[in-house]
Amino acid sequence: AKRVMKPGAVIAAWGYTRHHVTPEIDAAFEEHFLAPLKPHWPPQNAKLWTGYRDEAFPFTPIEAPQFAIERPWTLAQLIEYAGTWSATRRYLEVAPDFLERTHAAMEPVWGKGERRTVSLPLSLRCGRHSP
Numbered sequence: 001a002k003r004v005m006k007p008g009a010v011i012a013a014w015g016y017t018r019h020h021v022t023p024e025i026d027a028a029f030e031e032h033f034l035a036p037l038k039p040h041w042p043p044q045n046a047k048l049w050t051g052y053r054d055e056a057f058p059f060t061p062i063e064a065p066q067f068a069i070e071r072p073w074t075l076a077q078l079i080e081y082a083g084t085w086s087a088t089r090r091y092l093e094v095a096p097d098f099l100e101r102t103h104a105a106m107e108p109v110w111g112k113g114e115r116r117t118v119s120l121p122l123s124l125r126c127g128r129h130s131p
Contacts, residue, residue: 002058007131011059014124015048016069019078021116024109032105033082036098040087051123059127069120075110078118079103 001011020026047055073081082088083099092098110116 002129005129007129009129010062010126011129012064012124012126013052013055013057014122017049017051017121017123020119020121021078025106025116028106028109029078032102033079036095037085037087037091040090042086045087048123052125057125057127060130062126062128064124064126067122067124069122071118071120072115073118074113074115075103075106079106 005011021029071077079099079102083092088098095101
């Protein structure tokens, strides 16, 4: 990025971090969805999970505000979203019924057909190119 940036230009590295609903739902999601995925995550995902803080960042830091996307989702919408993750896609190759099983396991804690606020915090690291 430094090679093509003009002096004073700003760069931002960002991505979604772990979503939150309620402590009870988050714990159920950890158990039923995230635990089976652990061996299927590509190593580069760890960069996002640490907020890119362990990556070389040769820019003058800019403090960024915290951002989160909040959506009123059903359990089906949350599972549909999480079904797009690379680790989920890999796991589905060996456990094709994973999404259906997870939905059935989580529905008692979520509530049938309920809409809940899902908060998707963004991890954001910003900096300015100094000559």
